[in-house]
Every structure is written in C-alpha cells, then in structure tokens.
Amino acid sequence: MTDLYPAPLPPPTPASTTAINILISLPELIQPIAEYFERPDICSCILVSRHWNQCFNPLLWxxxxxxxxxxxxxxxxxxxxxxxxxxxxxxxxxxxxxxxxxxxxxxxxxxxxxxxxxxxxxxxxxxxxxxxxxxxxxxxxxxxxxxxxxxxxxxxxxxxxxxxxxxxxxxxxxxxxxxxxxxxxxxxxxxxxxxxxxxxxxxxxxxxxxxxxxxxxxxxxxxxxxxxxxxxxxxxxxxxxxxxxxxxxxxxxDARTMLRLFPKLERLKIYNLDGLLMLCAQEQYSNLRHLGLRTYVLFTHVLKVLNHLPGLEELWIKGVAVEPLVLLRTTMASIPITLPPNGTSTRGNEVVICPPVIKSFTIDETLPRDDESIALLVRRFPRLVQIRAGVSRATKKALWEHCYYLEEMHGVKGGAEAWKRRRVEDERKRCK
Incomplete structure (x- = not known):
C-alpha cells in the first residue's frame, strides 16, 4: 500500500534555491508567468523577498x-x-x-x-x-x-x-x-x-x-x-x-494629412473627415485596421472613403447624417467592386478597387429613419461578424441576405443565434 503514495520531495538545497532565484529573475520568464497573475497575486509575490520585490514591482506598476x-x-x-x-x-x-x-x-x-x-x-x-x-x-x-x-x-x-x-x-x-x-x-x-x-x-x-x-x-x-x-x-x-x-x-x-504623414497607423479616431474625400484613386492605406469617425457622417462619404482603406476591419461612427436615399443608392451603384483577395488590381489605366473586409460595425446613435440607410450600407460588408447599431426590419433582412458570418448583433432579442444555427445546418448538410 505504501507504494501507492508518492515519495516526499527532498528539502531544497542552497544550490537549488539559488537556481530558482536565477530562473525567476529572467525577464523573458517573468513576463509570461505574470500574465496569469491577478493584481493581488503580484502584490503577494512582492512580499516574498527583496529579490522577488525587485522582479515583480515593475509589473505591478x-x-x-x-x-x-x-x-x-x-x-x-x-x-x-x-x-x-x-x-x-x-x-x-x-x-x-x-x-x-x-x-x-x-x-x-x-x-x-x-x-x-x-x-x-x-x-x-x-x-x-x-x-x-x-x-x-x-x-x-x-x-x-x-x-x-x-x-x-x-x-x-x-x-x-x-x-x-x-x-x-x-x-x-x-x-x-x-x-x-x-x-x-x-x-x-x-x-x-x-x-x-x-x-x-x-x-x-x-x-x-x-x-x-x-x-x-x-x-x-x-x-x-x-x-x-x-x-x-x-x-x-x-x-x-x-x-x-x-x-x-x-x-x-485633417484625416488625409494624418494618413499621409503616418502611413503605418493601424487605428485612427478623428473628427474631421473632409480631407479623406479628396483622396485620389491611387492613394491606398492598407495598414489601417480601425477607423473611428467622431461625428455625424453621410454614408455616401463613408463609401468613398472606404475605397481607399482595403485593410479596414472595424468601422465606428458617432451617428448618421440625413441624406436622400436615392443619392445613396446611386453612389453604391457607381462604385466599382471586385473580389480580389485584397488591395487593388489594374485593368489598363483603370484602377479597380476591392472593398474593405469590415468585420465590426458600430453606430453610437441611430434613429428609426436611419434603418434603410444602414441596410444599404451593410450590403457592402459581406464578412461582417459584429454589429452594434439600431437594427430594425430592413437592416435585419439585409444582414440575413448578405452577412452570412454574423456572430454578434447588439440590441436585438436573440442576437445572431439564427445566423449561427444556419451555419451549423449548412455544415451538417455539407458533411452528408
């Protein structure tokens, strides 16, 4: 019966204690270890010894x-x-x-x-x-x-x-x-x-x-x-x-100035959108992943701006400015869209633009009158995963028809559960 129990660990020797202290003092080891610690845990580590205090104090602050x-x-x-x-x-x-x-x-x-x-x-x-x-x-x-x-x-x-x-x-x-x-x-x-x-x-x-x-x-x-x-x-x-x-x-x-001076920007939140409307067709800023517009904007302006941001994944807008729906439909129909993997392609002297792969779309303030405009815009986001906006009948229908990969829909009872069930059912059919 005694063989079933593990043998007790030997008492630590001065050599093993020194080795442990050296090991725990390496920054490349402390950093990944401390990522699993809560703040009270780091506070406890600081109280262990002077050596540990020196190691963990920078992580606490x-x-x-x-x-x-x-x-x-x-x-x-x-x-x-x-x-x-x-x-x-x-x-x-x-x-x-x-x-x-x-x-x-x-x-x-x-x-x-x-x-x-x-x-x-x-x-x-x-x-x-x-x-x-x-x-x-x-x-x-x-x-x-x-x-x-x-x-x-x-x-x-x-x-x-x-x-x-x-x-x-x-x-x-x-x-x-x-x-x-x-x-x-x-x-x-x-x-x-x-x-x-x-x-x-x-x-x-x-x-x-x-x-x-x-x-x-x-x-x-x-x-x-x-x-x-x-x-x-x-x-x-x-x-x-x-x-x-x-x-x-x-x-x-000016947003155009910021993108020209900082082409490596990945996230930008800005108030003044006007400069982006003056970008020429060849100006592409593929590094930008998140764009936040801290103002009310026209969707026709947003569509023009998105053509220059092929790598954009997140779009955040404060609110929707009023504009005629006829103008929005005309603008969407006039923008050339292709489906290359990313970036742009060229046909002779013509630049053909790929739409950005928007995965997250947020509007802080929406009104019932904005529903049809939002429904027209989300048609351009077929890879949408998350939407945070007022979603009513027209928008929900557009999301169902054009956004197959939707996973989160805030402010709607049931959220995106119907989209998830549809993907599961389609996968089950493919497996048969």
Missing amino acids: NTVDTLSKPWRELFRRHDCKYDPPRDKIAAWIRETIARHGHHIQHLTATWNIVLEAVAANSACTNLTSLVVGSVMYHRKVTPLELETVTAALPHPPLTVLYATDQTATPLVQWLHLPWVSNRRIYRPGVVNEDLRRKITVERFWSLVQQNPGLVRLRFPYLGAMNDLSKDYILERLLALKELRDLDLELTLL
Missing part, C-alpha cells in the same frame, strides 16, 4: 488606469466633499508616482492630479500607451492660485503672466506652449477654468515629448487643444516613430 480598481475608489474618496483625508490622498498619489513612475508603460489618466504627478516625474520615459480623454478635476475649497499652478507645471517658467481687471498687459510669457495668453483677462490671484485646461494640455504635451516610444496616444477632450497651431501638433507627433494607434478626440486635424 506597468499599468496605471484611473478608470479601474483600485484607483477608481481612491478618487471617489478623494473627491468626496466631506472626506477629511483628501489632502493626504493627493500627497500619497504624488509620492507614489514619483517613486514608481519610471515603471509605468500604459497610462490612462482621466484625473488631473495623476497627469500632474506623472508630468512632474522626469523619469517617466517608458510610456508606450498614453490615454487622457475626458479630464476630471478634483474639488478645491479655495480658488486655484496662480503661484500654485505655476509650481505644478512640468517645467515652471521663471516668471508669470499677471493681468488686472482693467488691463491685460503681460509682464512675462505664461506657458511654454504658444498660447496667446493675453486674449483673456484674469482676476488677480485667481486662474479661471480656461487657463486650468491649458495647463492640462501643457502637461499632456510634456509627457508626449519625453516619451518618443509611444505606440498608442489619445488626446485630451479639451477645446484648448485647438488653440495650438497644427504645425506645432504635427511636429510633436512626427517624433513618435512607433505610433500605431491615434485618437484625436475633437482636435481639428
């Missing part, structure tokens, strides 16, 4: 996302009007990021206090992803003082712009960015909300400048971004040689 736990709860308490330790939390955030900011590679900073702390850390140069988007400012009991804001800038100027209620004569230049600061008059000692947002933009560009390895970048959702010259913005973006994912939010840059 690899990602800072203020939209997820535990940061979300932390800021909820920080912003509570009746919570006395608010100043202590702010001090802890600044101290923590000052200590561990050089480990951060993926940063989602929706809170101004985090953006301030990271921008003030000159060692934070390893970012590959910087997502800002909507910026939230914590409540202040006292008004924001000019001197306080100046001290919080990433590179405080030697002197400060100061204006009175009667005059706007600047004593010095306020920020490093090319703001026209004397357009507005500020009350003595108090910075108004417009200038607060400009300071946020200052911190954002400071981070971009000190992280040339950025792969993903999302601009702040602030109108102050458009106060900068386009040349200034493009000059800073051209320094990002590895940029693949760009979300411009409401910044009014």
